[in-house]
Amino acid sequence: MIEPGIYKEVMGSFPSGVTVITCLDEAGGIVGITASAFSALSIDPALVLFCPNYASDSYPLLCASKKFAIHLLSADQTAEAYAFAGKGKDKAKGIDWHLSELGNPLLSKAAAIIECELWREYDGGDHAIIVGAVKNLILPETEMTPMVYHRGKLGALPTLA
Numbered sequence: 698m699i700e701p702g703i704y705k706e707v708m709g710s711f712p713s714g715v716t717v718i719t720c721l722d723e724a725g726g727i728v729g730i731t732a733s734a735f736s737a738l739s740i741d742p743a744l745v746l747f748c749p750n751y752a753s754d755s756y757p758l759l760c761a762s763k764k765f766a767i768h769l770l771s772a773d774q775t776a777e778a779y780a781f782a783g784k785g786k787d788k789a790k791g792i793d794w795h796l797s798e799l800g801n802p803l804l805s806k807a808a809a810i811i812e813c814e815l816w817r818e819y820d821g822g823d824h825a826i827i828v829g830a831v832k833n834l835i836l837p838e839t840e841m842t843p844m845v846y847h848r849g850k851l852g853a854l855p856t857l858a
């Protein structure tokens with residue numbers, strides 16, 4: 698048996714970016730989850746994946762919606778990262794968002810956005826592995842500094858040589 702605390706400590710030693718994955722609920726409101734378990738997967742076809750806990754309230758809504766937007770957060774989006782890591786229906790209160798042409802709710806100020814349609818779902822233990830088919834890619838006009846997550850803390854990616 699692997700002790701969960703040590704598992705989390707070891708995985709937290711691997712720095713990652715931070716994403717917020719959003720979709721609309723049946724009432725047309727924005728829902729979403731902060732997730733660091735995200736990866737590029739395939740170029741042709743263009744696929745990406747993320748892993749929501751089965752206990753996540755957003756998980757069934759993301760599956761039902763069949764489409765979602767994955768925001769690769771910028772260092773300016775700490776409020777968004779914490780808001781979507783919370784619980785409840787009002788996560789986006791005070792947060793700026795608009796609907797894309799594809800019908801996904803998009804947050805402002807992201808380092809990049811990947812609009813997807815649900816492609817496949819796999820079992821990953823206590824998390825689901827959601828694979829999205831990339832339908833649209835968005836980069837900001839001016840490059841944004843990405844957010845990083847390491848040992849439970851959020852920060853800005855330092856300048857790399």
Ligand SMILES: Cc1cc2nc3c(=O)[nH]c(=O)nc-3n(C[C@H](O)[C@H](O)[C@H](O)COP(=O)(O)O)c2cc1C
Pocket residue numbers: 715729730731732733734735748749750752753754755756778779781782783784785824846
């Ligand atoms: C930086 C960060 C990364 C996270 N990564 C994940 C993740 O990859 N998968 C996941 O299920 N939860 C992750 N979480 C936790 C969820 O955001 C949190 O459980 C959230 O409350 C889920 O909301 P929901 O139940 O409304 O979907 C992360 C939280 C933070 C702050």
